Amino acid sequence: MKSHIKILWIYILFLFITLSLSNYSSAQNANQANNATSVSDKPFVDYKPVYKKWQNNYILDKIDYTKDRTIFHFRYVSHYEQGTATYYGPGEDLAWFLKNDANPSEVFNMIEIKNIARNGKVEIPVLNTKKPVQLITHNNDVFTCEVHFKRLPNNVKVADFIEGIGAELKTNHFNCLDVQMKTFDSKDLGSQQDMITNITDFQKQEGVINNPIPEIPELENEPETDERIEDEQKVDGVFAQRFLELTNELRTKGCHCGGSYFAPVPEVAWSDTVAYATKELVVNLWKTKGMTTDIGGKNTVQRLADVGIKTERAYENMSYSFTEIEQAFRGWKLTPPQCKRLMDARVKRIGAARKDKYWSMILIY
Secondary structure, eight states: OHHHHHHHHHHHHHHHHHHHHHHHHHHHHHHHHHHHHHHHTOOEEESSOOOEESOSSEEEEEEEEOSSEEEEEEEEEOOOSSEEEEEEOTTSTTSEEEEETTOTTOEEEOOEEEEEEETTEEEEEEEOSSOEEEEEEOTTOEEEEEEEEEOOOTTOOEEEEEESTTOTTOTTSOOEEEEEOOOTTOTTOOOHHHHHHHHHHHHHHTTOOSOOOOOOOOOOSOOTTTOIIIIISOOOHHHHHHHHHHHHHHHHHOEEETTEEEOOOOOOEEEHHHHHHHHHHHHHHHHHTOOOSOBTTBOHHHHHHHTTOOOSOEEEEEEESOOSHHHHHHHHHTSHHHHHHHTOTTOOEEEEEEETTEEEEEEEO
């Protein structure tokens, strides 16, 4: 009887050890899977895209890999003196899409196009509806945009960037074939300076002489949590569109600034480059908890010069504590000096940004 009890206890002990090891192994596998997911979702930028193309008059500036999106930065030089550049919204037959080269049946549809710009000025902040939009072109006009897709899974190593269903072999379409989809630890991601050099060489090759590339300083030794390139310095297309709408609505209607009435004035254009300069300010204000337009001894005009915009006159409206665009804009409208800047007929371009409750807007001639 005692031997039977001893054998039973040994059997129970064996089951306990087996189950414990099994649970430990499962937990280890789960942790490894979670770590793999977080690594695969890590944001990074490919400044040296590798791909093939049909024509010489377009390139990919870079490919952004954010936590949930893959973004192709596309650049095109027009050689038509009188023509149109057409962009197709999601759902259109001629909209861009991505195709997994290893599995052609795996297709990723475009989510939206952001910051459609002509010669550095954003004309259409966001295109996310099923419709085409057209911009007039002249010879040597430079068009840029950001084409957004969901973050591609890691199994996609090579993809085709195609303009239009069934248009893979159409040489008059803006296609980039055999695009290498890199990972954050790839050895050939390049740098911002690599990208600028590539763009400069490309535009020189295409005969563009009046569209300078802003020298964006390389951001070295930044802490990983800062993510300035990915998060802080990127201009949100929806944000840009709403700010531009509010500004032009005010200018075209006219308004009272303090005790003075200002008649309607012409609309202004959005500039992504100006927004970049003012984004630098709000990020700095958020970090330092300050309230000044100077960063490291540089004022607004000097910061604009750093991103390639030379002007002797620029305004910068700042505010704090607001949580919505409309609130911040209303605050400026109700403050006479800032309201007068918004209604200045000499202003031609604007850019705005926010970080948490810090807001800034640059208006330049």
